[in-house]
Amino acid sequence: MSKEQQVDAPQAPGSPGGWDERSEELVADAALVREPTAWRSAGADVVAAAGSASGAVPAKPARRGAVDPVKALMHRHRELCERAVDPLEIAAGLEAHGVTDRTAARFRHRDVFALAEEMYARVPRDEEERGAPTGTSSRGAPEVPAGWALFALLPGVACALAAVGIELSEGHARYAVGIGGALAVAVALRLALRRGPLRCAHHVVPATRAWVCFLIAYALFGDGLMRAAVSGGPDGPWAPSTAAALGLSLAVAPAVWCVRLFAVGARRRLALSRGLAEFTSAVRPLLLGSVALYLCALGVLLVGAGAAYGVPASAGAGALGALLLLARLLSSYGFMRAPLLMLGAAGAVEAASLASVFAGRLPGCAWLAAPVEGVVRAWGPGAVPVVACGAAAGVLLLHSLRVLSRASAHGDGAS
Numbered sequence: 353m354s355k356e357q358q359v360d361a362p363q364a365p366g367s368p369g370g371w372d373e374r375s376e377e378l379v380a381d382a383a384l385v386r387e388p389t390a391w392r393s394a395g396a397d398v399v400a401a402a403g404s405a406s407g408a409v410p411a412k413p414a415r416r417g418a419v420d421p422v423k424a425l426m427h428r429h430r431e432l433c434e435r436a437v438d439p440l441e442i443a444a445g446l447e448a449h450g451v452t453d454r455t456a457a458r459f460r461h462r463d464v465f466a467l468a469e470e471m472y473a474r475v476p477r478d479e480e481e482r483g484a485p486t487g488t489s490s491r492g493a494p495e496v497p498a499g500w501a502l503f504a505l506l507p508g509v510a511c512a513l514a515a516v517g518i519e520l521s522e523g524h525a526r527y528a529v530g531i532g533g534a535l536a537v538a539v540a541l542r543l544a545l546r547r548g549p550l551r552c553a554h555h556v557v558p559a560t561r562a563w564v565c566f567l568i569a570y571a572l573f574g575d576g577l578m579r580a581a582v583s584g585g586p587d588g589p590w591a592p593s594t595a596a597a598l599g600l601s602l603a604v605a606p607a608v609w610c611v612r613l614f615a616v617g618a619r620r621r622l623a624l625s626r627g628l629a630e631f632t633s634a635v636r637p638l639l640l641g642s643v644a645l646y647l648c649a650l651g652v653l654l655v656g657a658g659a660a661y662g663v664p665a666s667a668g669a670g671a672l673g674a675l676l677l678l679a680r681l682l683s684s685y686g687f688m689r690a691p692l693l694m695l696g697a698a699g700a701v702e703a704a705s706l707a708s709v710f711a712g713r714l715p716g717c718a719w720l721a722a723p724v725e726g727v728v729r730a731w732g733p734g735a736v737p738v739v740a741c742g743a744a745a746g747v748l749l750l751h752s753l754r755v756l757s758r759a760s761a762h763g764d765g766a767s
Contacts, residue, residue: 421459426471433475443468444622448760453629464759500548504608506540511601515594537601544604545680549612552683560688563695564676570702570737571596571672578733581709582725595661596669599654606649607677611684614642618762632757639756643749646677668737675741678748685761690751694744701740 426433432445443465453463461467514533521529545551572592580586621634650673651665658665675698679691705724712721727735755761 422467422470422474425459425467426474429471433471439465439468439472442471444758444760444762447758500608500612501605503544503547504605506544507537507604508598508602510536510540511598515598518594537597541601541604544608548608549615550608550680550684552680554683554686554688556683557688557692560679560683560692560695563692563699564679566699567672567675567695567702567741568600570699571600571666571669574702574706574737575666575668575733578706578709578728578736581706582728582733593663593666593669595657595663596654596666598660599650599657599666600669600673602653602657603646603650603673606646606653607673607680610642610646610649611677611681613645614638614681615762617642618756622759622762631759635757636753639752643674643677647674650674666734668734668741671738671741671745675745675748678745678752682748682752682755685756687751687755690748694748698737698740698744702736705736705740 429442429445429449432442446464446468451464451467456464456467459467461470510533514529514536517529517533518526573590575593576590577586580590617638618635621631621638647670650670654665654670654673675694679695682688682691708724709721712718712725724736727739
């Protein structure tokens with residue numbers, strides 16, 4: 353046997369230092385996916401097999417100590433543990449990385465929260481930092497700029513003043529007041545969204561803004577245009593739905609307040625929950641209750657605005673309000689893709705419905721307009737936005753119940 357073969361031949365450990373740091377790291381990484389006790393027994397089998405191969409069995413296992421899987425997990429999520437100000441942030445981060453209560457049981461903890469508490473306690477910190485009270489562990493929701501509740505009233509106030517100005521003006525002055533009022537409402541809405549619980553820290557793509565503008569424009573002009581198109585027109589300009597605009601603008605305030613209520617309640621339940629399943633079961637009713645509360649307020653405002661102008665409440669505006677709330681709520685928590693898809697789907701359905709009515713006037717294409725004309729004659733032009741926006745809002749509600757019931761959605765910086 354050559355010298356190199358003698359070096360590479362299997363041999364029994366000759367000293368208690370046979371396990372170096374690299375060996376421990378390899379076993380620790382493997383312990384993340386296997387039961388720790390199984391790895392200890394496997395390690396003993398390896399040592400026994402090595403000893404029997406050489407004929408010498410050491411009196412004690414040739415290891416410096418048992419593998420610590422929690423320490424290995426802390427090493428893998430070192431940045432998360434170091435920057436966390438309380439165990440809740442570690443629990444949320446672990447859940448975001450796919451760690452469940454079942455996974456925590458492998459580390460001999462009843463749930464992710466208990467595992468996060470041990471990881472937080474084992475992170476080295478200064479004595480001053482350890483003694484400082486962690487105000488974030490019992491807080492409700494993250495801080496929002498001062499005066500957010502008053503900023504939420506600005507869109508409704510601006511729209512109400514513009515509506516009064518339109519009623520009191522005539523001729524070209526009415527158009528000027530209408531354009532100026534629309535710009536004032538847009539600025540007020542931007543302030544309300546940027547300085548309140550519905551603010552979005554992520555970049556909103558231009559496509560999302562474009563679809564929102566289209567849906568709002570359809571809520572103001574779409575019903576009148578659809579009614580005129582089905583009747584063979586339009587033969588002239590049609591009036592916008594001022595009642596729908598006023599109701600949606602006034603509904604910005606309850607939307608912001610309901611979202612704040614949800615954020616506060618979710619963070620409190622995160623502090624009180626002792627498991628992911630418990631937190632999920634507590635947050636979902638809170639989300640449904642907040643959305644239902646907003647829909648009630650929106651319905652009252654739309655009915656009141658319709659009564660002020662002597663028109664029925666716009667069901668299409670109600671469906672649009674629900675869609676816009678859920679889309680903005682998800683966006684404020686960083687979920688941008690689903691709102692974009694559902695806003696685009698609703699806008700595409702409305703645009704296609706309106707286009708099909710005009711396309712039906714082409715020779716031999718009457719069948720294109722038949723479905724939409726039948727729906728409009730049976731239930732009115734508002735049925736189109738009810739179907740389009742209502743279906744999209746339903747999908748976003750189901751998506752919200754799934755993603756906003758995760759602890760990772762309510763970390764620092766969430767709305």
